[in-house]
Amino acid sequence: MKYGIYFAYWENKWGADQRKYIEKVKKLGFDILEISCAALKDISKAELTAFKEEAKAQGITLTAGYGPSAEENLGSADETVTKHAIEFYTDILKKLEYLDIHTIGGGIYSYWPVDYTKPIDKKGDWERSVKNVRTVSRIAGECGVDYCLEVLNRFEGYLLNTAKEAVEFVKEVDVPAAKVMLDTFHMNIEEDSMVDAILTAGSRLGHFHVGENNRRVPGKGNMPWCEIGHALRRIGYDKNVVMEPFVLDGGEVGSDIKIWRDLSNSATKEQLDEDARNSVAYLRYVFSGPASDYR
Numbered sequence: 001m002k003y004g005i006y007f008a009y010w011e012n013k014w015g016a017d018q019r020k021y022i023e024k025v026k027k028l029g030f031d032i033l034e035i036s037c038a039a040l041k042d043i044s045k046a047e048l049t050a051f052k053e054e055a056k057a058q059g060i061t062l063t064a065g066y067g068p069s070a071e072e073n074l075g076s077a078d079e080t081v082t083k084h085a086i087e088f089y090t091d092i093l094k095k096l097e098y099l100d101i102h103t104i105g106g107g108i109y110s111y112w113p114v115d116y117t118k119p120i121d122k123k124g125d126w127e128r129s130v131k132n133v134r135t136v137s138r139i140a141g142e143c144g145v146d147y148c149l150e151v152l153n154r155f156e157g158y159l160l161n162t163a164k165e166a167v168e169f170v171k172e173v174d175v176p177a178a179k180v181m182l183d184t185f186h187m188n189i190e191e192d193s194m195v196d197a198i199l200t201a202g203s204r205l206g207h208f209h210v211g212e213n214n215r216r217v218p219g220k221g222n223m224p225w226c227e228i229g230h231a232l233r234r235i236g237y238d239k240n241v242v243m244e245p246f247v248l249d250g251g252e253v254g255s256d257i258k259i260w261r262d263l264s265n266s267a268t269k270e271q272l273d274e275d276a277r278n279s280v281a282y283l284r285y286v287f288s289g290p291a292s293d294y295r
C-alpha cells in the first residue's frame with residue numbers, strides 16, 4: 001500500500017496552488033499527494049508540466065479528488081447539465097493522463113455537497129448516473145485512470161451511502177475502470193461494520209480515504225485502525241491509502257466540510273506538519289503485517 005494526504009489539510013480553498021505540497025509531503029514521509037481537480041480547470045500546459053515534473057523529481061505519486069458542482073452532476077435530469085458534465089470530465093481525465101495520475105475519486109457520479117432544500121429523485125438520478133458514469137469511466141479507462149466512486153454519508157450525498165450500494169452501482173456500470181471508493185469518516189456514520197464494508201467492496205475497492213470520526217488525523221480519534229488494516233489485508237488491497245484530515249475552520253473548505261470550530265487547537269503550521277508526519281508513520285505500522293495478523 002502507498003500512503004498519501006489530501007492537500008486541503010493545510011488550505012481553505014479547493015483551487016489553491018498545490019504544487020508546493022509535493023516537496024512538503026515527501027519530507028513528512030508520504031508517498032502520495034492528493035490534489036483537487038478544482039485546480040486543473042483553468043490550468044495552463046506550462047503549469048501542468050511543472051506540476052508533473054516536480055512530482056517526478058520528488059518521487060511523489062499524485063492522485064486526484066473532486067467534489068463536483070451542481071453543473072457537473074452526471075445524474076442530473078437536465079441534459080444540458082449532463083452534457084456539460086461529460087465534457088468537463090473528458091477534459092479533466094486528459095489532464096490527469098498527462099500528469100501521470102491514475103486515480104480520481106470523490107462524489108464524481110453526482111454533485112457535492114448536496115443541496116437538500118431541493119427534492120431528491122434517487123431512482124431517476126441513479127439510472128442517469130449509471131449511464132453517464134459508464135460513458136465517463138470508459139474514457140477514464142482509455143486515459144489509464146481508475147474512476148473511483150466515493151461512498152458518502154447521508155448529509156453529503158444520497159446515491160451511494162454504503163459499500164453495498166456502491167458495489168451494485170459499479171456492477172451496473174460494468175466498466176473495469178469504475179471502482180468503489182471508501183472513506184472511514186463516512187463509513188463510521190453509515191456502515192453496520194467497518195470490516196464487512198471493506199470485505200463487501202473486495203476487489204472492486206479502487207481508492208481508500210482515512211480519517212477519524214471527527215476528521216482529525218488518523219490516530220487522534222476512535223477508529224478501529226487495527227481491524228480496518230486487517231480487513232484491507234484480507235482483501236489483498238495494495239492500492240492507495242490517502243488520509244483526508246480537516247481540522248481548520250473557515251473558507252470554502254471549512255464551509256463545505258462543515259468545520260465550525262478550530263479542531264487543530266490553534267496548532268502552528270509546524271504542529272500540523274508534525275501531526276501528519278506522526279500519523280502516516282502510525283498508519284504504516286498499524287496497516288502492515290500478514291493478512292492473518294491482528295497486531
Ligand SMILES: O=C(CO)[C@H](O)[C@H](O)[C@H](O)CO
Pocket residue numbers: 036065066067105106107112150156183209244
Ligand atoms: O470525503 C469527502 C467529502 O466529505 C471527499 O473525499 C472530498 O472532500 C471531496 O471529494 C472534495 O474534494
Ligand SMILES: [Mn+2]
Pocket residue numbers: 150183209244
Ligand atoms: Mn473522502
